[in-house]
Amino acid sequence: MEVTIESMGSAGEGIGRVDGYPLFVKDTFPGDRARVSLTKVKKTYAFARLVELLDPSPNREEPRCAQHRRCGGCQIQGLSYEKQLLYKEEKVREDLKRLGGFAEPPVNPVLGMEDPYRYRNKAQFPFGKDKEGRIVTGFYAGRTHSIVPETDCALGIGENQNILQMILDFLNEHHIEPYDETTGKGLLRHALIRKGFATGQLMVCLVINGRRFPQVEKLAERLFTIPGMTSLTLNVNQKNTNVILGDEIIPVRGQTYITDKIGNISYQISPLSFYQVNPVQTEKLYRTALEYAGLTGRETVWELYCGIGTISLFLARSAKEVYGVEIVPQAVEDAKHNAGLNSISNVKFYLGKAEEVLPEKYEKEGIHADVIVIDPPRKGCDSACLETMLAMAPERIVYVSCDPATFARDLKILCADGSYELTKVQPVDMFPQTAGVENVGLLTRR
Structure with a gap:
């Protein structure tokens, strides 16, 4: 059916009405006229997906990331930043x-x-395999645990791509398997990457389904060629859980923390620390x-x-x-x-x-x-x-x-x-x- 989007919901989805009946449509914005397909119907409202944009809103702008619709991270990247701020207010x-x-x-x-991009000082990248059996990393598609392959998130730091490619190459060279949620087998679950924006210090923490990582010193040699690399650690998580980090940190090279500053206050940040992104x-x-x-x-x-x-x-x-x-x-x-x-x-x-x-x-x-x-x-x-x-x-x-x-x-x-x-x-x-x-x-x- 065709619908004109009139407003936005709390999760950033567009809201339009057909004969007074509200439709919640992801990836649409006020002013869009779109062809949509219903995905879930309730008594007083329904959810729908965008099939075709018939007449785009004048408030749209070209997203920087080609994966923004598949990835669950950027719900409103297609909306102009000025309108994003008004929506949030x-x-x-x-x-x-x-x-x-x-x-x-x-x-x-x-x-x-x-500049509302490249602002995240932290990201956690899951590892797995695609349908062809290739090792991939990226982000989960919205409301799933299906990995959208992407090493260069537009919100993340520029170093992410280099770090992740080094890890992917290393896994392939040494035949190290990524973790499989369905079987509970495989070693590497996630890579947590953090950067101190004020100091330039970088942290990599590998979340593993075990207590050792084969040839990890060789991986450390590669990673520490990246300017600012300060900390490489392992995090042990052998539980069948959606929680990313376990409780135990094993040092590999460098410090077990990085330092950053907000204003004139310095903070030491470990892999387990909560720190604004x-x-x-x-x-x-x-x-x-x-x-x-x-x-x-x-x-x-x-x-x-x-x-x-x-x-x-x-x-x-x-x-x-x-x-x-x-x-x-x-x-x-x-x-x-x-x-x-x-x-x-x-x-x-x-x-x-x-x-x-x-x-x-x-x-x-x-x-x-x-x-x-x-x-x-x-x-x-x-x-x-x-x-x-x-x-x-x-x-x-x-x-x-x-x-x-x-x-x-x-x-x-x-x-x-x-x-x-x-x-x-x-x-x-x-x-x-x-x-x-x-x-x-x-x-x-x-």
């Missing part, structure tokens, strides 16, 4: 209205990038969080879900004292190390769940908070954590979020009794060419 505003109950949410225009936009995000925190040097600040201490250390030089809480042991160790690396002594990190550590420190030890900064995972905050934050009654709550829907839900709870007012929301485009958007929200105590 409206997405945040609508979620705050519909899910948060804010009639006129104070949403600023999205902070975008000068877009360092250019991360600095904008953190500077916004620092601005919203309104620190004068006299405040006690808590950061919940602090990871390796990226935001905590960014705030510490402007606060009296900072406490960070994180559930991942390795991340807490990294956070403590990063504090020492930067000679920051007014920050302390606790291991545990935010919803358990925060009540304990508040109720039993009387540690208060002038400002609380939260940066939870996509699922948002635990209800007990939200309740304790309200009980501690800080002057300001700065909420950093990677999901506008859970962001809106949690803000609704925090503002429900009138104690807090949502005064500012700043979206930041951390993930250009995708439907994702990050937000910083400021709640001020009435």
Whole structure:
């Protein structure tokens, strides 16, 4: 059937209507007139795939990547960047209205990038075989574990292609099999590649279904000819799981970490560390969080879900004292190390769940908070954590979020009794060419 696309959904798909019946069509944008084929029909809506673009939207532009429709990574690469930013701003505003109950949410225009490509400092490439039995690497096609062969992602660093080709050549020369999810056999599962944009340091971590990699020193010789190569490690993952990384890291050559900087703060990053993938936009995000925190040097600040201490250390030089809480042991160790690396002594990190550590420190030890900064995972905050934050009654709550829907839900709870007012929301485009958007929200105590 033919349909004209009128708007966009939360996952970046186009939405059109046939006799009032909504169709969700991937790879289409507002203004497109397209021929589509239904793939899944529900009572009140349907999903469809693009068969032919009859009349393209004036807001389209030529994608840089030939694989953008097959790969599950770039949902909106065919849309002009100006329109991508407007779409994300409206997405945040609508979620705050519909899910948060804010009639006129104070949403600023999205902070975008000068060049919205080549921004990812990290990528994880699966290895497998194609139908002809050739070893391939690339990215999974959307909602599948079928590999789309591609060594040069337009969002990734330029070094990826050289590194991956070296690994592919090595596997073929030494007859090393990639992992097969269906049989559980084969050795190489993924290659994790990271780069410190400020330092130029490169990391390669090979995720393997075993404890040794044949002739790995010879591979190290090749990889370390690449300028900036700093770390080669193995990661052991012998479980039948979709989780990419296992817990054990085996050093091969160089350090087991790389160093990067955001602003004037240095961070050591291991293969297991959480670290924002877009360092250019991360600095904008953190500077916004620092601005919203309104620190004068006299405040006690808590950061919940602090990871390796990226935001905590960014705030510490402007606060009296900072406490960070994180559930991942390795991340807490990294956070403590990063504090020492930067000679920051007014920050302390606790291991545990935010919803358990925060009540304990508040109720039993009387540690208060002038400002609380939260940066939870996509699922948002635990209800007990939200309740304790309200009980501690800080002057300001700065909420950093990677999901506008859970962001809106949690803000609704925090503002429900009138104690807090949502005064500012700043979206930041951390993930250009995708439907994702990050937000910083400021709640001020009435």
